[in-house]
Amino acid sequence: MYRVGMVPSSQVVPSSEAVPVFVRLAAHPVRWRLLGELAAGDHRVRELTERLGQPQNLVSYHLRLLRDGGLVTTRRSSFDARDSYYHLDLDQCAGALSTTASSLHPALRPSTPAVPSGARVLFACTGNSARSPMAEALLRHRTDGRLDVTSAGSHPKPELHPTAILVLRKEFGLDLAGMRPRHLDSVAGRRFDYVITLCDKVREVCPEFDDATVRSHWSIPDPATASGSDDYEAFARIAVEIDTRVRHLLPVLAANHSGGHRD
Incomplete structure (x- = not known):
C-alpha cells in the first residue's frame, strides 16, 4: 500500500553507478572551486593553488581528474614553455550539464540566453x-x-x-x-x-x-x-x-x- 511520504518504486533514486560523470566530478569541493576559477579564465597551477589556498599536489591531483574527465584541457604557455595553462572546456561542460539535467527531467533543459548589450x-x-x-x-x-x-x-x-x-x-x-x-x-x-x-x-x-x-x-x-x-x-x-x-x-x-x- 502506498502511503503519503513513501517514494514510489518507479521513482527510487538510482544507484551511485548511475550518477552522471559531471555530478561525480563537480561534487567534490576542491574540484567545484577549480571549475569556478577556470570558468572565469585560463590559469596556471600556481595561480590556482594561491586562489584556493590548497597545496599544489592536491590541486594538481584534482586538475588531473577534471582533465581525465574531459572537462579541463591544458596548453603550454607561449610566454614560458615551462608553464601550462588550464582551460575549462565549456562546450563539454554544457553538454554534460544538459545531459544531466535532461536525465532528471525534460523541463530542466537549458534555455537560450539573452543577447547582451551595453558592455x-x-x-x-x-x-x-x-x-x-x-x-x-x-x-x-x-x-x-x-x-x-x-x-x-x-x-x-x-x-x-x-x-x-x-x-x-x-x-x-x-x-x-x-x-x-x-x-x-x-x-x-x-x-x-x-x-x-x-x-x-x-x-x-x-x-x-x-x-x-x-x-x-x-x-x-x-x-x-x-x-x-x-x-x-x-x-x-x-x-x-x-x-x-x-x-x-x-x-x-x-x-x-x-x-x-x-x-
Whole structure:
C-alpha cells in the first residue's frame, strides 16, 4: 500500500553507478572551486593553488581528474614553455550539464540566453593582427553590434594578417578588411568592463585599467607561428576556438549588462 511520504518504486533514486560523470566530478569541493576559477579564465597551477589556498599536489591531483574527465584541457604557455595553462572546456561542460539535467527531467533543459548589450570589452594580444581582431569581430557579430568592442596589441603589426581576414570572410561571412592594428597605448584612459588577453605574452605586460574592470585570460596560441600544418587550417582552428569562447562569454555579459554603460 502506498502511503503519503513513501517514494514510489518507479521513482527510487538510482544507484551511485548511475550518477552522471559531471555530478561525480563537480561534487567534490576542491574540484567545484577549480571549475569556478577556470570558468572565469585560463590559469596556471600556481595561480590556482594561491586562489584556493590548497597545496599544489592536491590541486594538481584534482586538475588531473577534471582533465581525465574531459572537462579541463591544458596548453603550454607561449610566454614560458615551462608553464601550462588550464582551460575549462565549456562546450563539454554544457553538454554534460544538459545531459544531466535532461536525465532528471525534460523541463530542466537549458534555455537560450539573452543577447547582451551595453558592455565595453577590450581584447588584447601581442600583434593585434589575428587573434584579438578576430575576437572583436566575432563578439560584435554575435551581439548584433550592441556592444562597444575594441582590440589592441602590445606590439601591433603594420596590418592584419591576410589569412585571418580570409578565414573570417569564408568561415563566418565577416569582413575585417577595414580594421587596422592599434597599440594598447591608444586605449589608455578608456574605461572597459572587461579586458580579455588572448596570448600569454601580452598577459604579462597588459596595463591596468579601472578598478571595476574584470580581467580574464584566454591562452590561445598565435596561428601565424603554427608549424606542421596548413596556414589556413591553423587560422581556421584558432578562429573556431575564439568563437566558442565568445559564445560562452555571451551569458556572462547578458547576466551583468542589460543595457547602458556603468557610471
